[in-house]
Amino acid sequence: MERTEPVPELIRKKRDGERLRDNEIRSFVRAVTDGTAQQGQIGAMLMAVRLRGMDQHETLSLTRAMMESGRELEWPQEWNGVIVDKHSTGGVGDKVSIVLAPALAACGCKVPMISGRGLGHTGGTLDKLEAIPGFCVTQSPEQMRRIVGSVGCCIVGQSAELVPADRALYGLRDVTATIDSVPLITASILSKKAAERVTALLLDVKFGSAALCPDVDSATELARSLVRPPPSYHPLTTSPHTLGAGRNRVGDRIDPNVGVELLVAAGQRLTGGDPWLRLHHNGHVGAEQRRVLQSALLLEPEPDTGTGTGTDTGPTRPPLIADIVLPHGAEQR
Structure with a gap:
C-alpha cells in the first residue's frame, strides 16, 4: 500500500x-x-x-491519477480503430456534441462521450441533456458498452465508477474561482478521455467573451497544454451567442426547443445554396447575430487559382476558426 x-x-x-x-x-x-x-x-x-x-510532468501525473481513480472502459476487439470522441472547452450556446455524437455514429464510429456540466457562466452538455424529461446521464461502464453497441454513441457524466476524482474536483473549481487554471482544465479533460480509451480525439478550444478562455492567447496556451500528451488537433473558435439555449438571463431554464436542426444525412453531398441547417430560436436572434452565425458556419470553395482548370481546391476554414494546434511532430491533413 x-x-x-x-x-x-x-x-x-x-x-x-x-x-x-x-x-x-x-x-x-x-x-x-x-x-x-x-x-x-x-x-x-x-x-x-x-x-x-504545475509543470508538464505534474499535470500529466495529475491526469493519470484522476483517470485511475475509477474504472477504464473496455471495448470489443472489433471496435479497435473506430472509438472516437470530441471534447469542447465550452462556451455559451455550445451544443456541438449533441449533434456530432450521433453523426459520428451514423458514419460507423463508436462514441463513448464522458462530458461535463457548466462552469462559470457557460452551460454544460449534461445540463442541456437533462432538460429532456427522463434523460439519464449516469450510466455504468457496462451500460455504456450496451448503449454504444446498440446505437453507436452515448453521452454521460462522471460517476462513482467513472473518473470520480474529476467529479469531486469539478464542482469545487466552480465555487473556488479556479476554473481557468490550465493544469486543472487539462487534467479534467484528458482524464475523462483517457478513461474512455479512444482511438482518436478532437479537442475544440473556444475563446471569446462567451467562452472559458477570453482571448486567443489564453486559448492557445490551453490548446498546447492539451496536446503535450498526444490527443488529436483541435480548432480554436469563438461563439456568436449571448447566453444561448433560449436563455436571456443567468439562472433562466434551458429551453430544449431552441437550437440547430441538422437537415442532411451522413454522406449526403451538398451544392452551393442547399439548406443544411435550420435554426430554432425564440425571436431574439437579430440580423447581426444571424449574419455572424451564417458566416461562422458557411463553407465556401477556395477561389480559382488561375490555372485555367476551373476547379476548386477545397473548402476554406470558417472564419471564426482562429488556429489549429497539432501535437509535436504531427502533420495536418
Whole structure:
C-alpha cells in the first residue's frame, strides 16, 4: 500500500511553489476520491495550483491519477480503430456534441462521450441533456458498452465508477474561482478521455467573451497544454451567442426547443445554396447575430487559382476558426 501523504503538507508545498512528486499527487487524488480530504483542504489545493501552476510532468501525473481513480472502459476487439470522441472547452450556446455524437455514429464510429456540466457562466452538455424529461446521464461502464453497441454513441457524466476524482474536483473549481487554471482544465479533460480509451480525439478550444478562455492567447496556451500528451488537433473558435439555449438571463431554464436542426444525412453531398441547417430560436436572434452565425458556419470553395482548370481546391476554414494546434511532430491533413 502506497504511503499516504498529509494533505496539509501537500497544500503547503504547492502554496510555496514547490513541485509535487508523483506519489504526492496520487496521495492527494486518493484523499479526494475516498473522502478523507476536507472540502476546505481541496479548495486550498485548487487555489494553490491556480496561483502557482504545475509543470508538464505534474499535470500529466495529475491526469493519470484522476483517470485511475475509477474504472477504464473496455471495448470489443472489433471496435479497435473506430472509438472516437470530441471534447469542447465550452462556451455559451455550445451544443456541438449533441449533434456530432450521433453523426459520428451514423458514419460507423463508436462514441463513448464522458462530458461535463457548466462552469462559470457557460452551460454544460449534461445540463442541456437533462432538460429532456427522463434523460439519464449516469450510466455504468457496462451500460455504456450496451448503449454504444446498440446505437453507436452515448453521452454521460462522471460517476462513482467513472473518473470520480474529476467529479469531486469539478464542482469545487466552480465555487473556488479556479476554473481557468490550465493544469486543472487539462487534467479534467484528458482524464475523462483517457478513461474512455479512444482511438482518436478532437479537442475544440473556444475563446471569446462567451467562452472559458477570453482571448486567443489564453486559448492557445490551453490548446498546447492539451496536446503535450498526444490527443488529436483541435480548432480554436469563438461563439456568436449571448447566453444561448433560449436563455436571456443567468439562472433562466434551458429551453430544449431552441437550437440547430441538422437537415442532411451522413454522406449526403451538398451544392452551393442547399439548406443544411435550420435554426430554432425564440425571436431574439437579430440580423447581426444571424449574419455572424451564417458566416461562422458557411463553407465556401477556395477561389480559382488561375490555372485555367476551373476547379476548386477545397473548402476554406470558417472564419471564426482562429488556429489549429497539432501535437509535436504531427502533420495536418
